Amino acid sequence: MLEQHLAALPILIPLLAAPITFILGRSWFTWLFATSTSALACFFSWHLLAAALSDGVLSYALGGWPPPWGIELRVDTANAFVLLAVSTLSTLVLVYAKDSIEKEIEASKHSLFYTAHLLCLAGLSGMLLTGDAFNLFVFLEVSSLATYTLVSLASDRRCLTAAFRYLVMGTIGATFILIGVGMLYMMTGTLNMLDLASRIDVYESSRTINTGMAFIIVGVSIKLALFPLHMWLPPAYTYAPSAVSAFLASTATKVAVYVMIRFIFTVFEVEHVFEEMRMDLILMVLAIVAIFKSSYTAIVQSNVKTVLAYSSVAQIGYMILGLSLVSVTGLMASFIHIFNHALMKGALFMAVGAVFYRVGSVDIKAFRGLGKQMPLTMAAFTIAGLSIIGVPLTVGFISKWYLVTAALEQNHWVIAALVLAGSLLAVVYIGRVIEAAYFQEPTESQAHNKIKEVPWLMLTPMWVLVLANIYFGVDTSLTTEAANAASEWLFQNTEMATTRQEVIK
Amino acid sequence: MAELINLVLLAMLALTALRIIFLKDLFAVIMLFGIFSFLSALIFINLDAVDVAFTEASVGAGISTVLMLGTLALTGRKEKANSHSSFLPLVVVCITGAALIYGTLDMPDFGDPDNPVHQHVAPRYIEESPKEVGLPNMVTSVLASYRGFDTLGEVVVVFAALIAVLSLLSIRKETEQDASESGLKSHHVLHVVAKLVIPLIILFALYVQFHGDFGPGGGFQAGVIAAAALILYALVFGLPNAFAVIGAKFLYCMASAGVLLYASVGLFSMYKGGNFLDYNKIAAEPLAGQHYGIIIIELGVGITVFAVMLSIFYAFSSQTARSNIK
């Protein structure tokens, strides 16, 4: 029976668990419940990916109403792959959160944290799996509201302004998407994405549809923090509790990137977006500016979480660059980087959270001498940092390899060089932290109170991610296969849509 | 005639919006926003969207305005002079507006029945839903059955809002001596009228809840109206008395229960062998199944919306009460 509902389960499980978690209140059991729920969702998303890899596309008609009349969940390799990253990260972060939030969130709000986390997971899963443009908006709002909550749970007052800014920008983004979806609906009379694709007649290019598309792309760009619409991200990730930063940085923006890919490739035709409207040029330029500007900003920050946040903006630049190359390899590079970046940023933010747990600060000065005091944490930070830089045998190298290959495929030598030059900037901002940890003497106040390693419950998920960083950097069969299947499927989709149009006619 | 009303209302709407931009008195801004909401509700009625109008009037103009006023009580009603330049926002807005205007150029004519929007999916809702779902109100059919998953998401959004507000503002019971301060104690007329009206409002809420299948209304509107009844109670008799009627803990359970009730219908249909939220499978007869399903999920929606709206009001007003004591 579960097989039949496989597509719906990753959304439903956290969705149902959230209200239960809320009632359970503050207890040790709440944590266990939330974590095991998330693990269950993760388990089913593994199955879902396996099913998608073997069967191709899974369609699940909610309410038993066939699409386009009812809402459809549409699972293919692409979203199953991203979903796997999201649910895995969620589980690991929840394991990590038990001790981490003790220091960062008031005790009375712990159950709210778990509830919001599960809601966020449910929202992100919904965004990924749904095949309906308006349903996407609804789940976008579920995840966004949960995210605002999570960000504002920290004890630093600046998290409030960060959350407010995030809320305003996020709502503007969501409303833009709403406008765009409305325009598409106005011209086609349907909301189902596949149906939309078959009904948008690109050759009779309509100004309304083009505008709708532009609004959707801008709205999603706000959500995924594409430069220059990224202003909400650095403060939000900096002042949020560490567990939240780890989860959001590794999942939330990635899901938005996927949504962008999905709209561009499955709803609007690729040729239309890229060849007629030259969206690829705009995206490419923005992505490259994002990589350099944000990396540079990251270099001059003193708060390590801000450094990582700006680094995230830069890494999103890489993902967008991959998709703007308009090739199977480029798209594959984006997908692989979505997955890999989740692994690296998760580990990095967890390590920084561990430092906050013991030292009580994430300023770069606080990292001095930690290489000796917290060897495991700093080793995790170092390996994940090397991964961000793109050192061989880590996942970062794999992403960069595909991205540069994709650029070179089309003889974009300059872009290939810029991508690699961008990772040099990563050397600097990661190197600063590592140097402080290993080669600088601790400050006087820190030297006095003996700093110990963090509890094993925090170390375990961190190291699971670190090992995943290495494992998937060596054995790339899973990521490559899934990403390749995903991107090839997305490129074939245009043909599929046209054949379907004929059937309907 | 309808067109003319429409034009006039739209013009009034535009005037209100422009006035909001330039007013510095935030109280007036919020009042104007309430007017804006009511005007748009009128336009919605004029455009045949009765359910939407109902919701906009109760949710947009009602609850939103109340919450804004509650915030204003804590933050002060004057906006300070704006120091930074408004040039950049103006440029952004102009570009966005120009893009939108560009987009309208190919838009189909207003109200033309041949528009694509009325062609593809909608006809089935209009023609088949009375037979397939069995309800005269197509909006309810689509909302609760065809797009029931959206509605579940919507309930979850409301629930998420509760989580967010609770994580920001904690609800605390006031002690006894504070209770005497709050409420409109000396307003005897109000007391009497409130006692008279509150049962009526709740009755009306129940009517809206269960009549939503046949006329405009449904769980959202009902939940908000019922919440409004208790908000009135809390305003007139003081927050502590309202707590005595419905405590915060109980509301939390209600909010969760509503979501779970909704989802359990889906799970039950899964158990019966259908897809999630497939009401046809709930009962032996598909139409009966649709009927049960819709009634139960609307109830779930109503419960959650009621509980969440009231909790949010509690959260805001206990902040106000605390700051008053200070």
Next chain:
Amino acid sequence: MNLWQNVEPSQLITLSILVPLIGALLVILTGKIPNLREAITLVTATILFSIVLAITDFTFQGEDMHIQVIELFPGLDISFEVEPLGVLFALVASFLWIITSIYAIGYMRGHNEQNQTRFFCCFALAISSVMAICFSGNLLTLFIFYEVLTFSTYPLVTHAGNDAAKKGGRIYLGILLSTSIAFLLLAVLGTYSLTGTLDFRAGGIFDDSHNKVILGGLLVLFCYGIGKAAIMPFHRWLPAAMVAPTPVSALLHAVAVVKAGVFSILKIVIYIFGLEELKTLATTDIMLYIGAATILLSSCIAMTKDNLKARLAYSTVSQLSYIVVGALLASSVASAGAALHIATHAVGKITLFFCAGAIMVASHKKNISEMVGLGRKMPITMVAFAIGAISIIGLPPMAGTWSKWYLTIGALEADKLFIVATLMVSSLLNIAYLLPIPIKAFFNTSSGEQKPWSWADTKEAPLPMLIALSVTSLACFVLFFYPQPLIDLINLIPGVSTEVEMTNNLNGDG
């Protein structure tokens, strides 16, 4: 001679990489007991050398040895393959590791260094990655272990942990990492996108169908991307890395790391570009002249340095460019000379570094101007220094003679008289900056009357160090009189062999 008869030849590659790794692990485990730890280091080094000897044996037998470890990208895997050039480098590195281990034991104890376990562990790791570079079967593997080598030596460079070490380490990592990511990776990927393969293939994987301009660009990217070859202006890391303890400077920055750089260039030139293809590229000449300029300029800089290790470092920079020039001459003789220079320069320069370390341990002197008269107190050390210096200069009867000989002939053959002149001038410069040191140490007559310091308490360095430096200086002799095995090995390199035989005859006549 062959202890490893029973092992599948291909598995020897795995062993050669794993043995140092296991050694590193054991070093960590036995970190608490210094004697055991150092015994393990020595045993590991010896085992490794015997493995490499076995591999050499199989190479001469014409055994085909290759393994594939894992497929990193579709159609691209981490694979290892034995070929003569790699064997040559592996022989040199593994042999000198034994010597250096002996030396390091004396040095680290004599100097009372901190964190000795970390030192020996990273050392073994570095050797492991050097082995992987030696036997790498494609450019991807080479690149990966090139980076691993950079990271595993970083802790060694910053070993002292003081400000100077940190600064040096930053320059070291900064230059090596940036050049490798920005240029080398781009070049590797460019090669891949042009040819669809990264395998090392006899005669190169490029042919005339590829755009010459792009190939020329790739060559420049490769040359600068391999920052370990220290071509100007990316040579700054090498002097900076001299803050490391002397055994590190000796093995890694005279042998393993820098040689890994020039070895990579040589390998890329021979197996990726192919000598024939190389001749047709416009940038070959440009890089050749840059290499020549590096030879001369760094020799000049070396003369101005008073710090002995700094002088040696610039000397290394200069000597590395010999090999680069040899590779870029695109003549088979010059390539043979370049390959041979890897070995001969290694033994010569490691002797010099050993001596520098011995002097530092024994007398705590770092500057050349303070070493006047030192020869009488430390005769063995200074004699060894003289031998090393003569070998580097390229005078008989030392090993360096052969490689310079072949390089010069290669330059003549390629009709690059400018390079011949450069080599000659450079030899003169070598004499100018190396020979004065032993001469002053032994025959200081000028400043005999006034001695501001006393050598009274200065003795010879500890025994392990003396053994080490004697062995290497002996090797300088041996390689002059008995270079045949190495030359035979070089002859096996495809595209390099025939011409070498011819020059051998020539050589025999002379």
Next chain:
Amino acid sequence: MLFLDVISSILLISGVFFGLSGAIGIFKFPDFFTRIHAASITDSIATILIVGGLLLQTSFDLNTVKLIFILVFLMITSPTASHALAKSARHGGLLTMAEAKEKKQEKTG
């Protein structure tokens, strides 16, 4: 039916008149109490007249009942709201115009 239509028109027109005058009053009157007086006219008499007019337009079905409900509800709530406002104003210490004048005279005198 004509008769009913005429009466209904009269009711509606007069209702609109009161509503309009109330609105003008809110703008033109000088202080809070006079304004609330104007506003409560809109609330009470204008709504009664308009709803009454509409009642006559219906054909005495469910809609009539609904309108009657609305009428009753408004008749309860509108005056109460005006009353509560005014009372709160008094409670908050706001003076009527006459009182304010008196006070002013006392001060000057």
Next chain:
Amino acid sequence: MNFILDHYNYWITIILMMAGFYIVISANNLVKKIVGLNVFQVSVFLLYITMGKVSGGTAPIVVDGATQYSNPLPHVLILTAIVVGVATTAVGLALIVRIKGAYGTVEENEFKDQDDAI
């Protein structure tokens, strides 16, 4: 002229949207920002409802004798969107209350100054 009449609704809607959008991005006071956000959203709702209207149609509730109904789907979507909007508003207002408590002001430039001062 027909074109103008047919698109008048859309254009007014766009003017409203832009008014709301302008308030959001230019207002310094957070409460006003939220009001602007609401105006913006309500205007988008108007766009949807406008497109759902059919001339001569009635509300989509089955009535005897009615032949043409307006499109119910936009109504459903906007019902959802309204509730989403009020949820966002509530969260935003709660944040404002907390910001007031933490900074003592709800003017954007003032608490920015306070943050920079740290």
